[in-house]
Amino acid sequence: MRSLRLRLMLGAAALAILFMLALLPALQRAFSIALVNAIQQRLASDVATLVSSARIDGDRLSMPEHLAVEDFNLPESKLLGYIYDRDGQMVWRSTSTQDESVQYVPLYDGEPDVFTRARDDHGNEFFVYDVEIDLVGGKQAAYSIVTMQPVSAFRELVHGFREQLYIWLGGALLLLLGLLWLGLGWGFRSMRGLREELDQIEAGERESLSDEHPSEMLRLTDSLNRLLASERSQRERYRNSLADLAHSLKTPLAVLQGVSENLANAPGNREQVQVLQSQIERMSQQIGYQLQRASLRKSGLVRHRVQLAPLLDTLAGALEKVYRDKRVILERDFPEGLSLPLEQGALLELLGNLLENAYRLCLARVRVSARQRDGGYELRVEDDGPGIPQDQRQRILQRGERLDTQHPGQGIGTAVVKDIIDSYGGSLALDDAELGGACFRIWLPG
Known part of the structure; x- marks a missing residue:
């Protein structure tokens, strides 16, 4: 993972996910507490309705047939209402309680109201709101007014809220990650600018970095x-x-x-x-x-490029004067404007040594070809001379070794060529040329 932007993005995404995971139970708990408080207030309001509807006739409690809260009057309703006397005996129950059998006994512990839970014979759980009163319809009387609501409805609401919460938080997380990616891209524009300036320095287009950076x-x-x-x-x-x-x-x-x-x-x-x-x-x-x-060692910070054609013209002009009696034909096989990734002095020394050998040993023809290959550049110098035996090709790359003993020299030209190529991370190979002689094949990284 070498991308700094990706590493920052993954770190930010991990923090965002951890934050969402921590926020999720907090939001669920807050919703549950708010919903329970709302249920408690609703049941308290329903208790107030029952209290206002209750009457005392003599020593007996009477309730109207139809209550103001319609849910108490419907058998299938989930809002239940009960009234207990001081001895814990149920003295009234709403129509909605006909099919319910909740096991609940008032506490009469002196608390004005109690919010708790109870279960019926089938194990179903209910919210219970119990209010103790001592005065009904202006007369002294002690009763426990109780309203109930199934917990299942509460759980369904919490479950639905949780599903919606997952959807919305997931969408928010994706949106946040997208914004983070865009934000990091905007922040890394300065890094791209620095990289472009470094590329310009390597290409020799500028000498230093500007101060237009963060x-x-x-x-x-x-x-x-x-x-x-x-x-x-x-x-x-x-x-x-x-x-x-x-x-x-x-x-x-x-x-x-x-x-x-x-x-x-x-x-x-x-x-x-x-x-x-x-x-x-x-x-x-x-x-x-x-x-x-x-002097021709490649710089570690600056990358040079030299056009091949003008430099070849210079070398060919000089060699044609030296070997004018041979009338050598120089063939060129490379695109016009092709540039090689070497310093000018290095390319001049490298190509000069190879061409001098080719002109000296050829019969009449020398060919220079170049092209891009395998992410770099391939340069070939061929001649139609006697060639180099297979078992002697490694020998001539060694310093001081020469196969041609008829001409003066110390055999260091090809060693210079090999040192230059090695300093640029390239490779040198000797093959048979299509012209019939030797072919020096050079590969340089782009």
């Missing part, structure tokens, strides 16, 4: 800018040091070369002079190789 990221961008500036400065100092080293070694080597030429004119020194000149040439090539190897 304040929380400015410290990061400042650190990256300092790192970029430090790398540019270090690379520049390194190149200057290499140039100074090359210049300081060039003169002593030239002096030694001149001395060796003077010594060659003296009789008896030819063999020693040849050895001296050979070693001077080897030292010159090795110094050049090491300087090229160091």
Whole structure:
């Protein structure tokens, strides 16, 4: 899980779900309490109706045949009404209680009203509201007025509320997650802007990051800018040091070369002079190789791209002058405007070594082809020369190894090519060319 946005989204979703799970029982409990209070108030109101309808005739309690609350008059109604005397004997029951047999006995514990529960003979539970009165119709009398309502209706309401609560909270959770995703996307726009600027730096289109970012990221961008500036400065100092080293070694080597030429004119020194000149040439090539190897190392922060066609034109023009007697035909097989992911100096050194070998060993034709492949770029340099034996192909990639002993050199050209390719994370392979000679096949990551 490498996406920061996804990780934040999953964390926020987990917190939202935990909050909803904690909120769900709280809302259910609040609804249940509110509903029970409403039932209690309803039963208290029904008790008041019974009290107002009761009359005392002599020592007996009388109730009208039809009460103001119609539910008491219907046999199928679930609103029950009872009146008990001081001895706990039932003296009246509403018409709605005909099919009910609730086991309830008034407490007469001195409390003016009691809200409790009771069960009938079938185990069904009822809410009970019991009020003790001492005065009925203006006359002294002690009775317990009781109203009841089945708990099943309450449970049905709670169950329906729970189902609706699941639906609404689920919908609210989905809406919240959608808003969170949009909010995180808006918040990460600054990260996308930073990424685009880094891509521009890698492509060489800009040198530093801007300060048009959120304040929380400015410290990061400042650190990256300092790192970029430090790398540019270090690379520049390194190149200057290499140039100074090359210049300081060039003169002593030239002096030694001149001395060796003077010594060659003296009789008896030819063999020693040849050895001296050979070693001077080897030292010159090795110094050049090491300087090229160091200066062409790819930067770790900046990614370069160089167009192939203009650089190939430059190299071909120089090689055609050197090998003008051969009249080499250079074939090109790549899209116009194709760019390769290398620094210009690296591509110049790499392609220069391969083309020089191809021009030197070919009969009349050299081909350079390039195309995108496997998420990178493939570059081929082929010739129609004698080719390279299968058992010798690994040998020529080693420093100082040469198959062609008829021309001067120390055999480090292909080693330079391989070092450059390795520094860019690419690969080098040798195949048989379609032209009949050798084919150097290079792959570079895009």
